[in-house]
Amino acid sequence: MRMSNKTADRIATAVFYFFAFLIIAVLASLIGFILYRGLGQISWHFLTSPPETFKTGGGIGPQLFNSLFLLVLTMIITVPLGIGAGIYMAEYSRPGRFTDFIRLVVEVLSSFPSIVVGLFGLLVFVQYFDLKFSLLAGALALTVFNLPLMVRITEQGIRGVPREQKEAGLALGLTRWHTITKVLLPVSLPTILTGTILAAGRVFGEAAALLFTAGMSSPRLDFTDWNPLSPVSPLNPLRPAETLAVHIWKINSEGVAPDAAQIAAGASAVLILTVLLFNLGSRWLGRFLYRKLTASR
Amino acid sequence: MNAMRQPSPGGPGDAKPAAAPAQGKPDSAGAKKGGPSAGNPARPKRSRRSRTASEWQGKAYTLICVAILIVTIFSMVFFVASKGLATFFTNGVSVSEFLTGIKWSPDGEPPSFGALPFITGSFATSILAACIAAPLSFCAAVFMTELMPKFGKRFMQPVIELLAGIPSVVYGFVGLSVVVPFLRSIFPGQGLGIAAGAIVLSIMILPTITSIATDSLSNLPRGLKEGSYALGATRWQTISRSILPAVLPSMLTGVVLGIARAFGEALAVQMVIGNSPHIPRSLFESASTLTSVITLSMGNTVKDTVQNNVLWSLALVLLVMTFVFVGIVRLLERRARR
Numbered sequence: 001m002r003m004s005n006k007t008a009d010r011i012a013t014a015v016f017y018f019f020a021f022l023i024i025a026v027l028a029s030l031i032g033f034i035l036y037r038g039l040g041q042i043s044w045h046f047l048t049s050p051p052e053t054f055k056t057g058g059g060i061g062p063q064l065f066n067s068l069f070l071l072v073l074t075m076i077i078t079v080p081l082g083i084g085a086g087i088y089m090a091e092y093s094r095p096g097r098f099t100d101f102i103r104l105v106v107e108v109l110s111s112f113p114s115i116v117v118g119l120f121g122l123l124v125f126v127q128y129f130d131l132k133f134s135l136l137a138g139a140l141a142l143t144v145f146n147l148p149l150m151v152r153i154t155e156q157g158i159r160g161v162p163r164e165q166k167e168a169g170l171a172l173g174l175t176r177w178h179t180i181t182k183v184l185l186p187v188s189l190p191t192i193l194t195g196t197i198l199a200a201g202r203v204f205g206e207a208a209a210l211l212f213t214a215g216m217s218s219p220r221l222d223f224t225d226w227n228p229l230s231p232v233s234p235l236n237p238l239r240p241a242e243t244l245a246v247h248i249w250k251i252n253s254e255g256v257a258p259d260a261a262q263i264a265a266g267a268s269a270v271l272i273l274t275v276l277l278f279n280l281g282s283r284w285l286g287r288f289l290y291r292k293l294t295a296s297r
Numbered sequence: 298m299n300a301m302r303q304p305s306p307g308g309p310g311d312a313k314p315a316a317a318p319a320q321g322k323p324d325s326a327g328a329k330k331g332g333p334s335a336g337n338p339a340r341p342k343r344s345r346r347s348r349t350a351s352e353w354q355g356k357a358y359t360l361i362c363v364a365i366l367i368v369t370i371f372s373m374v375f376f377v378a379s380k381g382l383a384t385f386f387t388n389g390v391s392v393s394e395f396l397t398g399i400k401w402s403p404d405g406e407p408p409s410f411g412a413l414p415f416i417t418g419s420f421a422t423s424i425l426a427a428c429i430a431a432p433l434s435f436c437a438a439v440f441m442t443e444l445m446p447k448f449g450k451r452f453m454q455p456v457i458e459l460l461a462g463i464p465s466v467v468y469g470f471v472g473l474s475v476v477v478p479f480l481r482s483i484f485p486g487q488g489l490g491i492a493a494g495a496i497v498l499s500i501m502i503l504p505t506i507t508s509i510a511t512d513s514l515s516n517l518p519r520g521l522k523e524g525s526y527a528l529g530a531t532r533w534q535t536i537s538r539s540i541l542p543a544v545l546p547s548m549l550t551g552v553v554l555g556i557a558r559a560f561g562e563a564l565a566v567q568m569v570i571g572n573s574p575h576i577p578r579s580l581f582e583s584a585s586t587l588t589s590v591i592t593l594s595m596g597n598t599v600k601d602t603v604q605n606n607v608l609w610s611l612a613l614v615l616l617v618m619t620f621v622f623v624g625i626v627r628l629l630e631r632r633a634r635r
Contacts, residue, residue, distance in 0.1 A: 005531050005533075005534065006531065008531070008533050008534075009531035009532055009533040009534070011533075012532070012533035012536070012537075013444065013532065013533070015436070016436050016439055016440050016444055017440065017444070019432075019433055019436035019437065019440070020436060020437055020440035020441075020444075020445075020453065022433070023433060023437050023453075023456070023457070023460075023503065024452075024453065024456055026500060027456050027459060027460050030460075030463070030471060030500075031459075033471060033475065034467065034470075034471065037474075080362075081362050081365060082362075083362075084358055084359045084361070084362030084363075085359065085362035085363045085365075085366055087359045088359035088360060088362065088363045089363075091359075092356060092359055092360075102363055102366065102367070104623075105366055105367055105370050106366065107623055108370060108619065108620065108623050109366065109369065109370050111554075111557055111558075111561075111619050111622065111623055112373070112561070112616070112619055113560070113561025113562070113563065113588065113615050113619065114561070114563065115561065115563040115588050115591055115592060115612075115615070116373075116377065116561070116612050116615050116616055116619075117373075119377065119591070119595070119609070119612050120372075120373045120376060120377060122595075123376050123377075123380065124372065124376060127600070144369055144373075147366065147369070148366075151366070175348050175349070175351065175352040175355075176352060176355075176356075177351055177352045177354075177355030177356065178348075178351070178352075180355065181355070198462070201462050202462065204464075205462075205463070205464025205465070205466070205467070206464070207464070207465065207466045207564050208465070208563040208564050208588075208592070211592065211595075211596075212595060212596070216596075245464050245466045246466075248466045248467070248470060249466045249469065249564050249568070252466075252469065252470055252473060252568055253567075253568065261474070264470055265470075265474075268466075268467045268470050268471075271464055271466075271467055272463065272464075272467060275462050275463065275464065276459070278462070279458070279459060279462055283455075
């Protein structure tokens, strides 16, 4: 028997609704599950104390610090490089072979698996430059991982600036570079900033590129020693540093502490909350800056 | 104009000078950037020459950034290839044994390096993941553009973006504590295996495919849809007969991008796939992928031994596959544009 067109339409609509809400339900239960399992673990002690190998009651203090510090280091290297290359792509490049080539480079670089980026970091930064397993090697590997994204964000941001604003700058007799730094960059700042924060969230959760660059161990840190040259100082960029994401992976695959599962749950919740914070923060900041800079309501 | 200049010292202004010491190179650019804001009153007097100099320095700075990008990619290919090819040229492992051998025992006597289990494992998990994610993504995209655009934009879009932002270790953790026990309770075996990997990966690549499908759906010419409705077609007929064929090429691009992402994903897969170096007989049996074996073994091998070099060969396979995927995507995009 042939189904009438109307029935088919109704069934199809129902199917579309079903799958759309299925996706929402999956995400909701995903986040719900992590928070349900993890939130109970989070306490001041958990967030600040070092992990235990064989006993219960370990925390994630050093890992959390490492993640944040590594994020800052990465951003210090990535942002100027990415903005520079993005400016080139948006303003200086002319259509042609070379520009097509750079576009291809950015595309390939952004689709390299992060584990391959990590291996490259192991070979070049850890072994060849002799940085050992260190925060600096990790930050450089994450730069490779993050740079193509930064370039795209900047290029899109600058291309989004209305033509007239740029031309007004040039017509006032500013050089091209002055127009870029004094007109284009400030106007595109909201876009670039929101993109950067989202990229930061990605960096914060990255683990595969760090296994063999920042290392899987963290030395005993002395949080009263702020001399960056001392080996126990948290600020020393040449010490090995296990980040939060790497820690989650490690205790899931080889954790021997009796409360490994709870610690993994707690650490995952912290990670998710941070990423959520980045996500919401970038939205809010983008809207706030847009309103402030463009005089729209 | 003045209002627009306010944020400049706070935003890109403070990022730039920070770069100068970190990178060593563009201190000229850094110094130049400080110049105009510091010497504001003197600015009108600046000679033509210093202005062209600043222009020149700015351009040089951006070119250096681009050069770093290019150097990075070339050195990456060079280093990984030189290590990965050493297996074949220095250690004398035959390429055909590596690509088609099914026995992987690097520490065996004699050692054998058949990587086929990992290659099939990687393809199986990523293609299966795409098969799960593609129809779901299409539904989500249609829902967001055709059925409930308002709700889709305000609620569904952020939800999908959030999915994209969740770190892969968290996916692995959830896979390990939800998906694996679930599969174990229904199917025979431990629950670890290709099926678990594919399910976890399908959620991870869902945002990739959905965002591309949504973009192409909302870029469709209005006439296409309205013409179909005007002929008296129902919504389902419109979607299946005129919208789906029109977006199929870009859907395919999204699917390939998704497969590429799944192919390179390491930790989430490694946590749920079981890591036994065999070609599994079912989807619910422990298996391995290229990324999972690299992750697990790289730390346990000694540099410059054949056991270590062969892992670099696996990485080289990943690298080559990345180029293949980018090539396919470019080909599809060119065809879609025509």
